[in-house]
Amino acid sequence: MMNQTAREKVIFLLIDGLRLDVAQVALGYLGHLVEVGQASFHPVQAELPSVSRPVYEVLMTGTPSSVNGITSNQVVRPSHQTSLFHLVRQRGGTTAAAAHYSFSELYNQAPFQPLHHREQHDPDQAIQHSRFYWDDNYPDSHLFADAAALQRHYNPDFLLIHPGGVDAVGHRFGGESKQYRNQAIVIDDLLAQYLPLWMEDYQIVITADHGMNGDGQHGGTSTAERAVPLFCISPRLRPGVYGEVVPQLAIAPLVCQLLNLQPTTKMGRFTIPGLAA
Numbered sequence: 614m615m616n617q618t619a620r621e622k623v624i625f626l627l628i629d630g631l632r633l634d635v636a637q638v639a640l641g642y643l644g645h646l647v648e649v650g651q652a653s654f655h656p657v658q659a660e661l662p663s664v665s666r667p668v669y670e671v672l673m674t675g676t677p678s679s680v681n682g683i684t685s686n687q688v689v690r691p692s693h694q695t696s697l698f699h700l701v702r703q704r705g706g707t708t709a710a711a712a713h714y715s716f717s718e719l720y721n722q723a724p725f726q727p728l729h730h731r732e733q734h735d736p737d738q739a740i741q742h743s744r745f746y747w748d749d750n751y752p753d754s755h756l757f758a759d760a761a762a763l764q765r766h767y768n769p770d771f772l773l774i775h776p777g778g779v780d781a782v783g784h785r786f787g788g789e790s791k792q793y794r795n796q797a798i799v800i801d802d803l804l805a806q807y808l809p810l811w812m813e814d815y816q817i818v819i820t821a822d823h824g825m826n827g828d829g830q831h832g833g834t835s836t837a838e839r840a841v842p843l844f845c846i847s848p849r850l851r852p853g854v855y856g857e858v859v860p861q862l863a864i865a866p867l868v869c870q871l872l873n874l875q876p877t878t879k880m881g882r883f884t885i886p887g888l889a890a
């Protein structure tokens with residue numbers, strides 16, 4: 614059973630570029646957790662443009678690109694919004710991330726300089742403890758180990774884990790390729806190694822920013838690019854498979870509810886099937 618403090622802590626796994634249909638067939642360990650009634654599954658429609666940095670901002674702030682101004686990967690500046698990291702910190706909680714350097718630029722400082730910003734520990738930053746990568750081929754296995762070290766040493770209330778391997782392989786081989794599906798299986802195996810260590814102390818949210826089309830690209834409006842999964846492990850979400858599509862803007866306020874935080878005034882109000890009021 615989950616202990617009491619787990620009700621206020623979340624690990625947010627953002628699997629970059631993992632589209633819905635591949636998540637449904639490749640993630641056998643997560644499928645197991647759903648089958649045995651330990652996890653919920655919802656389909657999600659990604660915001661537009663279905664591009665990484667704009668959607669990172671959507672997921673962390675619950676605001677659309679038209680409001681937050683992060684309309685492209687080329688918009689390199691700190692976010693003007695209040696993110697989940699800020700909200701956790703405002704309550705006196707601890708934040709951490711093992712993630713692509715875009716998150717450092719959005720929530721700590723821009724531009725990212727590998728020499729200075731690879732590893733950051735500063736209680737005044739939005740992301741207080743972090744390890745960022747900048748090479749798209751940074752191994753997912755190392756990224757999970759980075760995250761596990763942050764979790765062990767700093768016991769964060771909100772930990773973002775952001776592996777980029779699925780997206781990188783999708784760009785090289787396309788979203789219909791065996792290589793792309795196989796990288797999703799690699800992620801599932803990493804989840805199978807690490808989630809049992811974390812599930813007792815944390816609620817777990819697993820989703821993706823966007824999908825991947827057959828051309829090895831995303832940014833457009835096709836289902837391959839927009840349909841992504843949402844798995845949750847939380848006493849507040851009734852386990853099971855839900856069919857109703859959840860808007861991606863609903864995820865930040867959902868995380869607020871899991872953390873017992875008041876959502877910002879800019880976040881929308883949504884009803885998530887299975888979520889206890």
Ligand SMILES: [Zn+2]
Nearest residue numbers: 630665780784
């Ligand atoms: Zn990409």
